Structure formats: C-alpha cells, structure tokens
Amino acid sequence: MQQDQGQSPISLRKQEGGIAVLLVNNPPVNALSQAVRQGLSDAVTQIESDDDIKGAVLHCEGRTFIAGADIKELGKPPLAPFLPDVIAALDQCSKPLVAALHGTALGGGFEVAMGCHYRVASPSAKVGLPEVRLGIIPGAGGTQRLPRLVGLEKAADIITSCRQVKMEEAAKIGLVDAVLKGDLLKEACAFLESKLAEGETPLSISKRSVPDWDEEALSALEAKVKKRARGQLSPVKALESVHNSANMPFEEGMKAERAMFLELAASDQAAALRHSFFGERIVAKVPGLEDVKARSVENVAIIGAGTMGSGIAVAFADAGYQLTVLEMSREGLERGRDRIAGIYQGAVKRGKMSQEQADAKVASFTFTTDMSDLNNADLVVEAVFEDMQVKKDLLTNLEAVVSQDCILATNTSYLDIDEMASVLKRPDNVIGLHFFSPANIMKLLEIVNTDKTAQDVLATAVAVGKRLRKIAVVAGVCDGFIGNRIWAKNRQLLEFFLEDGASVEEVDKAMLEFGFPMGPYAVFDLSGLDIAWAQRKRKKPLMDAAERYVDIPDRLCEMDRLGLKAGKGWYRYEEGSRKPQPDEEVAKVIAEERERKQCKDLHLTTADIQDRVLAGMINEGFKILQEGIALRPVDIDMVLLNGYGYPVWRGGPMHEADRIGLDRIVAILQDMQSQYGKGWEIAPALKDYAGQGKKVADWGK
Numbered sequence: 001m002q003q004d005q006g007q008s009p010i011s012l013r014k015q016e017g018g019i020a021v022l023l024v025n026n027p028p029v030n031a032l033s034q035a036v037r038q039g040l041s042d043a044v045t046q047i048e049s050d051d052d053i054k055g056a057v058l059h060c061e062g063r064t065f066i067a068g069a070d071i072k073e074l075g076k077p078p079l080a081p082f083l084p085d086v087i088a089a090l091d092q093c094s095k096p097l098v099a100a101l102h103g104t105a106l107g108g109g110f111e112v113a114m115g116c117h118y119r120v121a122s123p124s125a126k127v128g129l130p131e132v133r134l135g136i137i138p139g140a141g142g143t144q145r146l147p148r149l150v151g152l153e154k155a156a157d158i159i160t161s162c163r164q165v166k167m168e169e170a171a172k173i174g175l176v177d178a179v180l181k182g183d184l185l186k187e188a189c190a191f192l193e194s195k196l197a198e199g200e201t202p203l204s205i206s207k208r209s210v211p212d213w214d215e216e217a218l219s220a221l222e223a224k225v226k227k228r229a230r231g232q233l234s235p236v237k238a239l240e241s242v243h244n245s246a247n248m249p250f251e252e253g254m255k256a257e258r259a260m261f262l263e264l265a266a267s268d269q270a271a272a273l274r275h276s277f278f279g280e281r282i283v284a285k286v287p288g289l290e291d292v293k294a295r296s297v298e299n300v301a302i303i304g305a306g307t308m309g310s311g312i313a314v315a316f317a318d319a320g321y322q323l324t325v326l327e328m329s330r331e332g333l334e335r336g337r338d339r340i341a342g343i344y345q346g347a348v349k350r351g352k353m354s355q356e357q358a359d360a361k362v363a364s365f366t367f368t369t370d371m372s373d374l375n376n377a378d379l380v381v382e383a384v385f386e387d388m389q390v391k392k393d394l395l396t397n398l399e400a401v402v403s404q405d406c407i408l409a410t411n412t413s414y415l416d417i418d419e420m421a422s423v424l425k426r427p428d429n430v431i432g433l434h435f436f437s438p439a440n441i442m443k444l445l446e447i448v449n450t451d452k453t454a455q456d457v458l459a460t461a462v463a464v465g466k467r468l469r470k471i472a473v474v475a476g477v478c479d480g481f482i483g484n485r486i487w488a489k490n491r492q493l494l495e496f497f498l499e500d501g502a503s504v505e506e507v508d509k510a511m512l513e514f515g516f517p518m519g520p521y522a523v524f525d526l527s528g529l530d531i532a533w534a535q536r537k538r539k540k541p542l543m544d545a546a547e548r549y550v551d552i553p554d555r556l557c558e559m560d561r562l563g564l565k566a567g568k569g570w571y572r573y574e575e576g577s578r579k580p581q582p583d584e585e586v587a588k589v590i591a592e593e594r595e596r597k598q599c600k601d602l603h604l605t606t607a608d609i610q611d612r613v614l615a616g617m618i619n620e621g622f623k624i625l626q627e628g629i630a631l632r633p634v635d636i637d638m639v640l641l642n643g644y645g646y647p648v649w650r651g652g653p654m655h656e657a658d659r660i661g662l663d664r665i666v667a668i669l670q671d672m673q674s675q676y677g678k679g680w681e682i683a684p685a686l687k688d689y690a691g692q693g694k695k696v697a698d699w700g701k
C-alpha cells in the first residue's frame with residue numbers, strides 16, 4: 001500500500017476531522033486480487049498506528065464496490081495474505097470502519113463490508129453472497145457473520161439463493177445501517193463523523209450472537225435447497241456452515257467454513273462452475289467483430305404472436321425496446337394480445353409488477369395486421385409457422401416495406417436460413433435469432449450467422465442479445481444449429497437404449513441422477529410427442545436406409561399417445577395429475593419392437609447410459625466444431641447449460657470431456673459405433689485430439 005501514488009490498487013487519504021478514506025481501485029470490478037488484500041491489510045495497520053486517524057471509510061472507485069474474490073485465482077493455491085485474515089484485521093480494528101457500498105458488493109466484497117463496523121450504501125447498490133453459484137461457499141466469514149447480522153433463516157436464504165439484495169430490503173433487515181442519497185463518499189464521511197461524535201464503541205459482527213430462529217422455517221428451507229441442488233454440493237455445504245454459526249463459537253465456525261471452502265474450491269464442480277461463469281462472458285466476444293459498429297435498434301417488430309412470438313415480444317419489451325406485433329388476421333392478433341397480456345398477468349400474480357404497470361406495458365405495444373406499419377422497424381423477428389415457403393414469402397413481402405438497413409431475423413429452429421435468404425434482394429440483412437420457450441424467461445439465444453449475413457448485422461444481433469440479458473451464442477447454419485442438432489442425436493440414442501434392453505423409467509432415472517431437472521421421456525410427454533413425430537415424418541425419407549431407426553415413438557403416436565395433454569405418452573397420467581406413471585402398454589410396444597428387430601439386450605447400467613449420452617454429445621460437439629458451426633467448445637457448453645437443462649455443475653459436455661479424458665470418450669464411442677453403425681462414426685477431430693494427447697481446451701490454440 002502506498003499513499004496516493006504508485007501501483008497499489010489501494011490508497012489511504014487522510015481528511016480533516018480525523019477521518020481517513022480507504023480507496024480501492026482495481027478495475028473492472030475491484031476484485032480482491034492478492035494486491036488488493038495486501039493493500040487492505042497494510043492500510044488497517046496504518047489506521048491503527050496513526051493517532052491522527054479516528055476512523056475510516058472504505059470506498060471503491062469505478063462502477064462498483066468490491067465484487068468479490070478474483071475468480072481467476074480460485075482453484076489455485078491461495079496466496080497470502082488470506083482474505084479471512086484481512087477481514088479479521090478490519091473486524092478487530094479499534095477504530096470505527098464504515099463500508100460505503102455502491103454497484104454490487106458481492107461475495108468477498110460483501111464479506112469485507114461485514115468485517116467493517118458499519119455499512120452504508122447508495123440507493124441503487126445491491127449486496128449478496130453468490131459463491132454457491134461458483135461451486136464454493138462464502139469463504140471469508142460470510143456464513144458466520146451474515147447469520148449474526150440478519151438471523152439464520154435470512155442468511156440461509158440469501159446464501160443459497162445467490163440473490164442480490166436491493167437496498168429497500170437490505171435496510172429493513174439490517175444488512176446496511178443507512179441508505180444515503182447524494183454523493184456517497186461525502187455522506188459516508190458525514191455518517192462516520194456523527195458516529196464519532198456520539199462516541200459509540202463499535203461492536204464488530206463477530207462479537208454478536210446469532211438471533212433466535214424458527215426451526216420449522218429453517219428445516220423447510222433446508223429441504224427445498226437439498227431437493228433443488230440435484231447433485232450440486234455447494235448449496236448443501238453452505239447450509240451446513242450457516243448452521244454451524246449457531247452451534248459453534250465464532251472462531252471454530254470460521255475454521256470449519258475455511259476447511260469446507262478450500263475443499264470445494266479445489267473440486268471438479270467448482271472448476272465446472274467457473275468455466276460456466278467465464279463461458280457466459282466469452283460467448284459474448286465474437287472474434288472478428290472487435291471493430292465492427294452495431295446498427296442502432298429501438299423499434300422492433302415481431303411477426304406471429306403464438307406462444308413463441310408472444311414470449312419474444314415480451315423479452316424485447318422488458319429490455320426497453322419499442323414493440324410492434326403483427327398478425328395476419330384480426331382474430332390472430334386478438335389472441336396474441338391476450339397471450340401477451342397473460343404473460344404480464346402472470347408477473348402481477350407473482351408479485352413482480354403492479355396491475356397498473358402490467359396494463360401500461362400492454363398498452364405500450366402497437367398491434368397491427370398491416371405490414372406497412374413495420375416501415376420504421378430497425379429489426380423484425382418472424383416467429384411464424386415452420387415452413388420454408390411460408391417464411392420465404394413473408395420475408396419477400398417484408399423486404400418491400402422495411403428500410404434498407406432493417407435487420408430481418410427468423411426464429412426458425414432448424415430450417416436452412418441460407419436458402420430462406422436466397423430469395424431476397426438483401427440477404428446480408430438476414431440472421432437467425434433462435435429463442436427458447438418461454439422466450440421471456442429462458443436465458444439462451446442462438447444467433448445464426450448465414451453465409452451472407454453482414455458483419456454489422458451479426459454485431460447488432462450480439463448487442464441486442466446482451467441488452468436482452470440473454471446468453472447469446474453464435475452458430476452457423478445446419479439442421480438444428482448447435483443445440484437442437486446435439487439434442488436430436490441424443491434423442492436417437494435415448495431411443496436405442498429402449499430397443500437395447502432399458503426401460504423408459506431406467507433411462508429417465510439415469511438422466512435424473514446425471515443431474516438433469518427431469519427425465520427426458522417425462523419432458524417429451526410434457527412438450528407433446530406430435531411435433532417430433534411430424535419432424536420424423538419429414539426426415540425419414542431423407543435418411544440413409546442403413547441408419548438405425550427406432551419405430552417405438554411413431555407407434556406410440558399412432559396409438560394417440562401424444563404425451564401429457566392426451567393423458568398418455570411415454571407414461572400414463574391419472575386424470576388431473578402431471579405425475580408420470582409407468583405404463584404396461586408402452587412396455588409391451590417396446591417388447592414387441594425388440595422381438596421384431598431381434599435386438600440384443602445390452603444390459604446397460606445407469607453408468608453406461610450416462611457415459612453414452614455424454615460421449616454422444618461430445619462426438620457431435622466435435623463434428624460441430626470441425627464444420628465451424630460453433631466458434632469454440634465453450635459455445636457448445638453454454639448452449640447445453642442454458643437451453644437444455646444440462647447440469648451447470650458439470651460445466652457442459654466439452655468441459656467434461658477434458659475431465660474424463662478423450663481416450664476414454666473414444667473407447668466408449670468405439671463400442672457405440674460398433675453397435676449403432678451408420679451415423680455414429682467418431683469425429684475425425686476427436687480421434688486426432690485423443691491420438692495426440694490433446695485436450696478440448698486446446699481447440700483453436
């Protein structure tokens with residue numbers, strides 16, 4: 001630490017009246033790198049030893065208070081001084097310390113603030129302990145100090161939900177001592193001055209005891225957290241540590257917290273979750289677009305207000321765009337308006353907005369059946385029926401009314417966008433924006449870049465994705481792009497398992513144990529089996545006759561087993577219940593098909609099923625990379641994590657490939673290829689990588 005000069009990210013400035021300002025300046029988010037920890041530690045020593053200093057305000061430069069530990073340092077051997085020790089020094093400082101919070105005080109940042117005697121904040125600040133999302137627990141006293149500050153139940157809720165607490169709530173529950181309007185630093189100094197004038201002895205949080213708690217509420221929360229964790233260790237461990245705060249003296253609780261933190265920080269799960277954290281940010285950086293200026297987008301039109309179109313419209317409206325919704329008929333438009341109003345009504349019911357706000361939102365849309373009303377649109381997203389000719393005709397008509405540089409986006413999930421754009425005068429204005437249902441909720445957006453898409457159109461789509469707060473992944477044109485292509489292959493595999501001796505329930509159980517939120521067959525039932533049936537009918541004539549084809553799903557559809565909505569599909573459903581029940585009739589169809597095709601029982605175990613699913617995705621992932629459909633392996637992982645329920649604590653198939661080893665993946669695939677034949681060849685790039693002892697992480701290096 002140096003005073004007001006030099007390289008240290010920390011400076012200490014003495015002001016009149018005995019108040020010192022301890023300033024952190026470590027862009028972009030003031031993360032607690034080793035230099036910051038060292039600087040803080042030195043500063044406390046100086047505050048203690050300098051008789052002129054009566055107290056200090058801890059303040060941060062830039063857009064935010066300390067946003068936590070430096071995530072790049074996690075998983076590596078920690079470097080001294082360790083954060084718990086730095087915070088202990090703050091905690092034990094004999095002079096009052098005030099943390100002045102703005103932006104987001106997260107993780108280690110909020111732990112630092114809890115090491116201070118007082119916390120004040122600007123009204124827009126947010127605080128939280130999101131460590132669980134990184135596969136760890138708060139590791140610098142968060143699980144011990146927060147319960148002492150706000151009680152066990154609140155602490156458990158804040159830590160396991162990873163939510164960011166806004167100031168209204170923070171002030172109410174005592175997370176902060178004051179919310180200050182105006183110049184934060186000036187007001188924080190005034191706050192400290194008043195405390196000094198009152199002559200209050202600061203009582204650090206570590207010296208307080210945990211308030212009484214409601215055992216029943218805590219148990220209910222614990223049960224919920226355990227159920228939701230689905231194999232992720234960090235939330236469960238965090239609860240254990242929070243509980244310790246009530247049963248152990250502070251020092252002992254700290255030791256236990258540190259031990260759990262260090263063990264988790266070195267775990268595969270934490271590595272996977274860090275991969276996901278950085279992956280979300282890497283996908284937003286598209287090589288080649290660094291110097292490309294995005295077009296300006298404010299007026300957005302959505303064509304087709306079905307389930308998908310309505311969700312897309314709400315997603316855009318929520319991000320502040322001006323929306324026009326077009327339907328072909330008055331009736332269609334009325335239904336669309338009702339759907340959109342229904343989405344906002346849901347938000348009112350959940351307490352997310354008031355009725356007035358919902359009404360104002362709906363009133364802000366322009367609803368029309370007249371295409372010429374789209375003449376001022378900067379971006380049009382079509383979400384009409386999945387039919388090439390319908391879309392070609394629509395885009396042709398559209399091109400005639402919109403401006404020269406209006407971007408035309410299609411929400412198709414598998415059609416060839418190059419072909420779609422080929423009928424237009426300006427195919428360079430066309431791009432795919434593939435949303436996932438419900439589009440206003442799901443994080444994933446695939447941006448499909450065609451052969452002809454202009455660079456600035458792509459850059460605009462990336463910027464729009466960011467403003468929509470989506471995880472927007474760029475993909476190339478192929479059947480299914482990244483996600484649906486991998487998923488279609490996986491679906492085939494899930495069907496092979498049935499012919500090869502596994503039951504529907506066994507496959508679902510294996511996938512649940514893998515960490516998916518639902519078994520795939522239960523999901524198929526939920527979404528209905530008819531769309532996939534129609535797709536199979538479309539694709540079957542194009543399939544190589546040598547490829548293995550499982551008839552079981554077609555037979556179920558022919559028996560009107562169309563899923564939950566029909567009361568039967570892969571499972572049967574009692575009247576009014578959504579609980580899947582195994583069905584003899586399905587088992588009989590499977591047995592007949594096995595018999596008819598003379599399938600051998602492969603006696604697949606749960607582990608075999610899981611290995612094959614994973615190896616199948618990795619293989620298709622390599623094919624996608626080889627063909628240039630995905631830019632990088634991490635793009636594939638982000639698609640699966642954010643659109644397909646792939647367990648986030650696994651990091652995605654491409655990340656897992658390196659954990660498991662490509663040799664082993666190839667060995668699994670060799671078995672699969674010999675049993676499944678055509679279409680299951682091992683990707684040449686995967687073979688090469690395995691042969692040369694390379695890792696997925698080496699891709700593109």
Ligand code: T1G
Nearest residue numbers: 029031067068069070071072104106107108138139140281
């Ligand atoms: N460490 C390292 N880099 C970080 C970082 C961090 N904690 N937070 C952000 N970055 C990088 C990010 O990769 C990006 O880099 C740039 O900063 C801007 O981020 C002991 C162990 C603060 C709300 O989990 O939630 O404390 O891509 O694009 O949208 O108990 O960043 O530009 O190269 O996200 O304005 C707990 C994580 C750590 C907070 C800002 N803290 N960060 O959002 O910008 S664990 C967190 C965020 C911990 C202790 C434990 C967000 C943000 P690049 P950005 P933003």
